[in-house]
């Protein structure tokens with residue numbers, strides 16, 4: 328990329344989250360990720376260009392030195408910080424503004440610093456492989472895949488219902504989403520194919536911000552402010568039909584939509600479970616969220632664990648660094664705060680705001696396992712918690728292309744046995760360091776999620792009797808899960 332020759336017409340709006348806006352290059356497999364600011368911060372120029380540069384460099388370093396080591400080189404692309412001409416950035420910002428979803432316009436793109444992150448476009452295959460080859464990309468934001476077990480947890484419900492499922496109630500009552508998602512991260516992370524199929528089915532039914540699908544780099548499903556899921560699924564099936572049924576053959580008696588979504592679910596499950604070391608399986612986790620609608624008995628029997636090096640296993644291992652729960656972390660955060668109030672100069676030696684280098688990683692690894700009352704212990708646990716938080720908020724990109732014969736696509740993940748055959752790559756994105764300052768917010772949010780959930784379940788029809796609950800479960804269409812072809 329030649330920064331002097333940047334032309335906004337070569338770039339188009341690609342997507343955004345809470346913290347950044349992404350634009351993709353029209354010809355090359357590249358994206359630029361810009362930071363976003365609140366309108367107020369932008370107006371008052373709250374961050375200097377040097378601070379923004381540092382912020383972006385911290386993201387690169389965190390990916391390069393911390394997350395790559397913990398999650399694996401294959402999965403993490405740390406990208407590089409680039410300084411762009413302000414003119415280009417301003418023109419680009421004006422160009423993409425009409426494309427932005429209404430719900431995200433409370434923040435604006437940083438047009439003041441000229442700094443951005445340059446990354447490979449993970450929705451496409453690399454330039455040298457991508458030519459004339461259709462690519463399908465499935466992005467999943469899986470969220471937290473385990474139930475806490477910490478002795479610091481004070482509400483029993485947290486040991487039974489996962490945070491995502493509880494949070495759904497708050498998201499509905501606050502108006503963030505209109506319909507509750509039945510997706511449960513514990514199903515996805517179970518390693519059990521039936522539960523994983525169910526998780527993906529639920530993501531397809533109500534994608535919220537947890538599922539997006541791209542075809543040749545273009546968003547074709549998910550992430551809409553107000554989606555009509557049924558219509559969208561029909562459209563999705565139309566889009567995907569040529570990928571999965573290139574010869575046009577119909578499965579006798581099976582509706583087209585169902586056949587395509589079934590294939591998609593199978594292929595995504597295989598990609599999420601694909602591992603460098605086939606057959607290597609971790610200890611099964613016994614987590615089962617009580618609001619997940621798969622019959623508990625079935626889950627218990629089939630909890631087969633994740634292959635050791637698959638992407639889900641890697642992410643889960645890092646999430647599990649949060650072993651104290653926010654209720655155990657918050658007092659440690661306050662210990663650090665008290666120490667810093669007395670010795671503010673130690674903030675940098677403690678690496679509270681980075682740098683995210685080898686020695687930060689070492690601090691994570693060397694943190695004592697028991698609380699000896701020291702500030703070192705508190706800092707180590709807070710760092711571990713922040714790293715776990717990043718892994719709880721990341722997204723997985725599965726990018727696939729049909730392939731013929733024995734041709735090899737690299738970096739390779741092979742979907743076997745599948746017809747047609749697919750090869751491609753699995754990556755993890757959005758691994759930004761979570762700010763130390765967000766811990767009090769996390770604590771308050773946790774309290775809010777739990778109390779809202781308890782209230783909402785109590786006020787929903789008197790606690791459903793087992794029969795009512797069972798009828799509810801029976802109504803779910805599990806044929807996709809239980810009668811695979």
Ligand SMILES: O=P(O)(O)O[C@@H]1[C@@H](OP(=O)(O)O)[C@H](OP(=O)(O)O)[C@H](O)[C@H](OP(=O)(O)O)[C@H]1OP(=O)(O)O
Pocket residue numbers: 344345346536716719720761765
């Ligand atoms: O707190 P959560 O679990 O709601 O996660 C936030 C996400 O909400 P979600 O529930 O996934 O819709 C939220 O995503 P959305 O803006 O809702 O798409 C962000 O990812 C936020 O991270 P950050 O503050 O931008 O670094 C996320 O905040 P962190 O808690 O990860 O800092």
Ligand SMILES: Nc1ncnc2c1ncn2[C@@H]1O[C@H](COP(=O)(O)OP(=O)(O)OP(=O)(O)O)[C@@H](O)[C@H]1O
Pocket residue numbers: 341342343344345346347348349358360446447448449450466539720722756757759
């Ligand atoms: N390297 C990439 N290649 C292709 N698409 C990308 C890439 N990075 C980000 N995207 C797209 O842009 C979207 C927003 O990016 P990202 O998730 O990093 O934003 P964010 O603001 O950090 O999100 P969050 O709300 O989780 O904090 C992603 O969901 C993804 O669709």
